Amino acid sequence: MTNENQQVCIGMLVYDHPGVMMKITGMFARRGFNISSISVGHSERPGFSRITIMAEGDDATIEQIIKQLHKLIDIVKVQHLEPSRTTMRESALVKVLVKDNNMRQEIMTLVDIYNGKVIDVTSKTMTLEIVGTQRKVDSFIELISEIANIKEIARSGVLALYRGEESITLD
Amino acid sequence: MRIINGTDIIVKFLKDTKNTTLFGYPGGQIMPFFDRIYSENDIRMILVRHEQSAGHAADGFARASGKLGVCVTTSGPGATNLVTALANAYYDSSPVLAFSGQVSTWLIGNDAFQEADVVGCTMAVTKQNYQVKDVNMLGRVFKEAAYIATTGRPGPVFIDLPRDVQVAETNITDPIPDKVELVSYNPRVFSKGASLQIKRALDLLFNAQYPVIIAGGGVALANASKELEELVNLLHIPVVYTLMGKGVISDDHPYVLGMLGMHGRKRSNFAVSEADAILALGTRFSDRITGDLSHFPGQPSARIIHVDIDTAEIGKNVPVDVPIVADLKLALQEFLEQVKRRLADQKNGTTRSWWYKYIKELKESSGIPDAKKPGKTGRVIPEKVMFELNKILAIDDIVVTEVGQAQMFAAHYLNIKKPRTWISSGGLGTMGFGFPAGIGAKVAKPDSEVWIVAGDGSFQMNLHELATVKSNDIKVNIIVMNNQYLGMVRQWQEILYEKRYAYTCLGCKDGKYFPDFVKLAGAYGLPGIRVEKPEQVAGALEQARKSDQTCIIEMAVEPESNILPMLHPGGALDMFYSRRKEKKSIYDWYCRLPRTESEQHGYKVERINKQEDDVAVFFEDES
Numbered sequence: 001m002t003n004e005n006q007q008v009c010i011g012m013l014v015y016d017h018p019g020v021m022m023k024i025t026g027m028f029a030r031r032g033f034n035i036s037s038i039s040v041g042h043s044e045r046p047g048f049s050r051i052t053i054m055a056e057g058d059d060a061t062i063e064q065i066i067k068q069l070h071k072l073i074d075i076v077k078v079q080h081l082e083p084s085r086t087t088m089r090e091s092a093l094v095k096v097l098v099k100d101n102n103m104r105q106e107i108m109t110l111v112d113i114y115n116g117k118v119i120d121v122t123s124k125t126m127t128l129e130i131v132g133t134q135r136k137v138d139s140f141i142e143l144i145s146e147i148a149n150i151k152e153i154a155r156s157g158v159l160a161l162y163r164g165e166e167s168i169t170l171d
Numbered sequence: 172m173r174i175i176n177g178t179d180i181i182v183k184f185l186k187d188t189k190n191t192t193l194f195g196y197p198g199g200q201i202m203p204f205f206d207r208i209y210s211e212n213d214i215r216m217i218l219v220r221h222e223q224s225a226g227h228a229a230d231g232f233a234r235a236s237g238k239l240g241v242c243v244t245t246s247g248p249g250a251t252n253l254v255t256a257l258a259n260a261y262y263d264s265s266p267v268l269a270f271s272g273q274v275s276t277w278l279i280g281n282d283a284f285q286e287a288d289v290v291g292c293t294m295a296v297t298k299q300n301y302q303v304k305d306v307n308m309l310g311r312v313f314k315e316a317a318y319i320a321t322t323g324r325p326g327p328v329f330i331d332l333p334r335d336v337q338v339a340e341t342n343i344t345d346p347i348p349d350k351v352e353l354v355s356y357n358p359r360v361f362s363k364g365a366s367l368q369i370k371r372a373l374d375l376l377f378n379a380q381y382p383v384i385i386a387g388g389g390v391a392l393a394n395a396s397k398e399l400e401e402l403v404n405l406l407h408i409p410v411v412y413t414l415m416g417k418g419v420i421s422d423d424h425p426y427v428l429g430m431l432g433m434h435g436r437k438r439s440n441f442a443v444s445e446a447d448a449i450l451a452l453g454t455r456f457s458d459r460i461t462g463d464l465s466h467f468p469g470q471p472s473a474r475i476i477h478v479d480i481d482t483a484e485i486g487k488n489v490p491v492d493v494p495i496v497a498d499l500k501l502a503l504q505e506f507l508e509q510v511k512r513r514l515a516d517q518k519n520g521t522t523r524s525w526w527y528k529y530i531k532e533l534k535e536s537s538g539i540p541d542a543k544k545p546g547k548t549g550r551v552i553p554e555k556v557m558f559e560l561n562k563i564l565a566i567d568d569i570v571v572t573e574v575g576q577a578q579m580f581a582a583h584y585l586n587i588k589k590p591r592t593w594i595s596s597g598g599l600g601t602m603g604f605g606f607p608a609g610i611g612a613k614v615a616k617p618d619s620e621v622w623i624v625a626g627d628g629s630f631q632m633n634l635h636e637l638a639t640v641k642s643n644d645i646k647v648n649i650i651v652m653n654n655q656y657l658g659m660v661r662q663w664q665e666i667l668y669e670k671r672y673a674y675t676c677l678g679c680k681d682g683k684y685f686p687d688f689v690k691l692a693g694a695y696g697l698p699g700i701r702v703e704k705p706e707q708v709a710g711a712l713e714q715a716r717k718s719d720q721t722c723i724i725e726m727a728v729e730p731e732s733n734i735l736p737m738l739h740p741g742g743a744l745d746m747f748y749s750r751r752k753e754k755k756s757i758y759d760w761y762c763r764l765p766r767t768e769s770e771q772h773g774y775k776v777e778r779i780n781k782q783e784d785d786v787a788v789f790f791e792d793e794s
Contacts (some may be wrong), residue, residue, distance in 0.1 A: 005741070026294055030295050037564060064486075064487060067483035068483050069485075071481070071483050073353070075355055
């Protein structure tokens with residue numbers, strides 16, 4: 001047990017009802033919990049969505065967050081995804097302003113190193129796609145900001161699944 | 172094939188589940204439903220005078236009966252008026268099913284007349300809520316809603332019913348499913364808790380020197396009073412209760428010390444401060460009962476056993492040594508079984524004689540103050556009203572309180588002997604709750620006498636329900652403890668704000684008590700009695716009991732009477748404002764507890780000194 005704040009990843013399977021997101025975010029807001037990222041999409045089963053939340057807090061707070069999520073009736077399953085047993089990915093789109101060819105070359109080299117892609121190019125801008133762990137995305141953004149001026153960033157929030165057979169499913 | 176519409180499905184659901192008493196108020200978007208039940212003899216609709224009251228009445232009905240309380244209102248303002256009542260039911264875990272009309276589905280989102288996002292408004296104050304957009308889903312939603320409201324930790328559920336869904340026709344043959352299938356909801360209906368955890372709990376309790384039980388409202392909700400009493404009788408452990416737990420064990424029981432917390436009894440607060448093992452049953456350790464969390468439990472070495480049906484309550488406010496997630500009734504049965512086995516193996520009796528002596532003398536040292544004398548201004552003191560009410564209360568009588576000083580006087584001094592005969596707004600502290608909740612309680616238990624203990628402030632928040640009791644021939648007894656102040660806030664101002672009574676005086680400049688509650692009763696065609704002298708109290712209560720109509724007894728009480736003790740806000744359980752007279756004996760006892768020498772001369776004594784010098788303010792005894 002620690003009393004220090006940490007980031008944890010919470011995986012959920014929820015009913016695909018209107019208002020479910022509002023119930024979840026409302027609960028976080030009402031009880032003063034922090035969300036650093038949230039991602040939502042259809043799951044493998046029709047009628048159910050999968051949500052991944054990165055939340056912040058000390059051990060007691062994290063325990064409360066999971067218990068309170070569990071209490072929401074629209075949430076079918078909730079689990080704390082421990083990093084060692086979990087694969088996590090985040091993607092980001094980064095639009096940078098390009099001054100000259102030199103800069104363009106430098107950007108492309110960095111994108112290459114990070115296994116990213118250039119998905120849009122104009123005479124003044126480039127839009128880059130990067131996929132990886134949260135840390136990888138963070139460090140890519142940090143480095144790119146040293147080369148060029150960043151115009152816009154869109155991040156997906158973390159997606160996570162257990163490694164191997166373990167899973168958060170109904171059966 | 173038979174064609175039915177949405178309202179038919181609702182009525183079928185209400186009849187099938189025997190939820191045939193409703194509290195409600197009509198309006199544009201719920202007219203189809205009201206029209207449908209107009210010709211329905213089996214459904215009793217009690218028309219209130221404000222939607223908030225419909226919610227509170229359903230809440231009171233649920234608390235008195237243990238069944239689901241149902242209320243219905245129209246859209247927009249009708250539904251938003253319900254929000255307070257739903258929040259109140261949510262905080263006190265009361266099973267209420269509320270539904271309201273909504274504008275037709277094609278108008279939703281257009282800011283139509285009397286449209287409000289009520290699903291959004293009620294989200295934070297209900298256990299679950301729904302908006303039904305398909306008539307074929309109506310039966311399933313109602314069934315699910317009632318199931319969720321009444322199982323596990325009970326709570327209110329709200330359903331938003333667009334007008335077109337109420338009148339939509341369908342030829343569905345089984346509109347209401349037999350079973351609720353909800354993979355996401357496990358109410359632990361059959362959970363008795365892990366027997367190994369219960370064994371650990373008993374190891375702690377049997378080895379403890381100064382154990383105490385905190386009984387919360389969960390004991391009443393689980394109908395586990397008998398089991399609790401049996402456990403107390405077997406283990407000989409003193410019991411304190413929370414405001415919500417009053418009545419779960421009789422106040423006459425020798426081991427019952429009384430209420431705990433902010434305005435709890437001193438002996439209860441001391442017992443918990445001194446305890447080395449705490450068995451908490453169906454309570455959520457709210458800030459009102461723990462005081463300063465950094466000083467709870469009072470003994471840093473104390474161990475806490477917490478039994479609750481709601482996992483999220485365990486460890487939420489205080490760290491727990493033995494968590495037990497269970498239905499309290501089943502858990503206590505398991506406790507009893509294991510206790511009996513242990514006692515059979517064990518020859519020696521208790522070794523806790525010091526503790527019992529302490530508890531016994533604590534209990535004897537404080538009682539109801541001498542209330543025969545009038546107060547400073549010659550008026551009745553609130554203790555006197557409670558003293559006389561105690562004499563007249565029958566075992567099945569139901570006491571319903573408003574919120575504030577009157578509530579705390581009642582909680583402090585009334586002898587409540589059975590669960591579900593004490594109804595009070597605990598978590599939300601809703602002024603205006605008591606009167607409508609009392610109406611609901613009376614409707615649920617028509618053979619019980621209902622006593623509503625109100626202050627003049629609270630009563631005036633929902634006094635229009637006098638029309639409801641008159642027109643529906645509902646008989647309750649309303650005791651208005653009129654002190655011309657918002658008494659509780661005034662008391663705080665007296666103690667903490669140097670008597671600056673900012674906006675808490677409800678009286679007139681001429682000093683005459685107003686409004687005239689006897690005349691008010693008369694305006695509604697009801698009898699009223701005014702009591703100004705102590706010797707009139709008993710007669711007035713008797714007269715009200717004998718009356719066949721709702722009767723208001725206006726008790727003109729001492730304007731500046733205080734309900735004491737009172738914890739210092741933000742302080743620990745043993746830091747309180749009290750009357751000087753009682754100080755010495757309590758501290759005597761406090762210091763005489765046989766602790767180790769280091770404990771007596773170290774930490775504890777330091778705190779006592781600090782308390783006397785810095786924090787506590789003592790009042791001269793008024794009587």
